[in-house]
Amino acid sequence: MASHIVKIIQSFYITHDVKCFMVEKPENYDFIPGQATDVSINIPGWEDKVRPFTFTNLREQKYLEFMIKIYRDHDGVTEMLGGINAGAELILHDVFGAIQFKGPGVFIAAGAGITPFISIFRDLYKQNKLYGNKLIYTNKTSEDVILDAELRRLLKNDYIKVFTRENVIGFTGKRIDRNFLIENISNFGQHFYVCGPADFVANISKNLLELGVTSDTLIVEE
Template sequence: MSHTVSIRNIRQVTHDVKEFKVDKPDEFEFVPGQATEVSIDKPGWRDEKRPFTFTSLNGEPDLEFTIKIYDDHEGVTNELDSLHVGDQLIIREPWGTIQYKGPGIFLAGGAGVTPFIAILRRLAREEQLEGNRLIFSNKTEEDVILQEEFEAMLGRNFTSVLTDEPADGHVYQDGFIDKAFLEEHISDFDQPFYVCGPMPFNEAMLGYLKELGADPDALVFEE
């Protein structure tokens, strides 16, 4: 089933990430971490479907998506960047493989953090964040999505890793998340690990975690 929804608000989150709030259809529900296929309700775009994760929670009046804009080619996100309040999107039924299975380590690369946003927001609302940690890799400080919110929610359990510029500030580590980094910063590999990012990031993280003794059944990642 598909739903046509109107854009209620657009907010610039980072230099290349926007937050879109849209109408929430009656009785529409999803599990934090899930996504839906979205297309733009304009001629030539209605069949161009792309998966985007819900970053709002079920109890909120609107649906929210936090979307990285790729302006280097004429694709869906580039077209989304040109939309305004009142324009319409088409959304479908929720789906997704990342679901919360208990306190653990969230490993995110770039826009791959989006499935974790609703999960962590729900845990914060329910005061269940204890035991969870987010390690978030980006190229530069200006690329970090929702940095202040993650700091406020997680405090010292939020680690921001920058790969393309020196670290500046107590929450940053400079370099790449590799096997040595994980071994140095994580003392317990007998817990759930949630992994989402570009495919090379996912494959590398899952390989490192298995080598370090993490249980394959405890690895939750977007397929």
């Protein structure tokens, strides 16, 4: 497996527990929007502790960007990432990932599961091809939403927020279940992109398939 040591150019928090990292881009290193790579920290004892993170930048940009949820109670890679900043080094590996744009459709994300879709949305917007896609994005509370202002700007009325632990005026305070999908989606013959925790992806996928979505048009991380 090829590896590349890259320096962190900039890092900053974009929510209370999600940190954005802009890092050097190795020469000839490329990805398809929606894809990811395994990342580790270039610190003794941490070089082999890899975790998968998705690229969120446009592929033509001269840097790479990751938006990483920091789990402060796990004593692991993300907690360590929470404490490192510009000048520190990361180790990147090969690019992988099944999530990529196949055609207009509905994107359903939970929490940090939005990250594969960010690069896709930015790329489609740049090509003036984002219209006709819808995002349903669920989080515990409004404070957990990643890039809310940008998603509103890009998707406008095709952006539905769902909060599971907060009732905010004007927004839906419930879970994405079978009834929610029926109420908010009129066409199950289009593409569906689902990303989030494993249980979330499994439940949403099961509901979509029961509602007539085919396995060919259901795109999830394998």
